Amino acid sequence: MTIEMITEKLTGPGVWYGSEIQDDQSWIMRLDGDDVAEIDAALAAVKQAGLPIPFPASAFPLPTVAKKIDALIDFVSHDKGLTLVRGLPRERYSDDDCERIYWGIGVHIGTPVSQNSRGHVLGHVRDEGRSINDPSARPYQTASKMDFHCDLMPVDILGLFCDRTAKSGGESYVVSAQTVHNVMLAERPDYLEALYQPFNVDWADEEPPGTQPWYTMPMFSAHGGKVTSRITSRRFVQMVTRHGEQLAASKVQLEAIDFAQQVAQRPALRFAMTFQEGDMQFLNNLTTLHGRSAFEDTDETASQRHLLRMWIALDDAKRRSLSPLLDERYSWVERGGIPQKYAA
16 A cells, blocks of 8 residues: 655644643633533433433533534644633532533543443543553553553544542643654654554554454554654554564664654643643544653542543544545444453
8 A cells, every 4th residue: 555645844723832832721611600500400411311321412411512512623623633621610529420521521522432441431540550561551550651642543532531630740741743743854754754654553452352462553644635643652562572573663663753752752842731620631632642741649549540531533524534544443443442351
């Protein structure tokens, strides 16, 4: 298959520097009193009906807030690729109610899909006491620092809900993958070309039953003049060799991933976000990269850092067109995400 590559500088609102938008409030969607009242009414309707998650958007009516959600989808899809929804009074709700609210908003955005082999469509991001050195552990299940990356599947939108913050740390970082692409084009076009080549990537024991434990995809791909990022942590590219040395990335591919990380970490490029409880973050999983600082929790389990997570697929009419090189990866999104293998 011919590899399409963009060799001109990318332009548009998706190309931004963190230092320029750090204090720009355009990426914050604020809920006012009327919005919260509408969410409360939808929550009451779901509870009265006794509906468990997953329930449909029709069961969580948001006639006014839905208009803001449509603007959110457009901003995340076609503008800066990140939005923070702020203003939900977290202290008023139980943990279960927070899950219902977050799910209710998420299904107005699109279709949540399974994000792990436990079959979670509403996932939990917290320290499970696992080690980052465990090949079957996903980084979000640890308290470790997370490199800049896109999430495992090419879903359109990633969502996080801050249920509880950590004792310290856990700051969220976002960077424009489009800007990273431009910097690499200007400084190391050889590395950029390497990222357009196919990489073998470890499934980290999340592979669907009956499939091989690795997959192949480029870190950057182009289609219709648009660039899509699938940059992943070096860890998943390196540990694929446990399935055979023939799967190893080349020296230049590893150097290219390292350079992309170095570029993303530059203070001028990256954007820092500190969550407040009740915040909802939505990111474009195809045009941005995200990471996290390490965090420290309290000893009290009930007070430890806890985020809820969704992988949200948009309707076809709203989706970004992807390269055929990503067809295999997106086919799993269309089938509902990562098939469940273990108890939830």
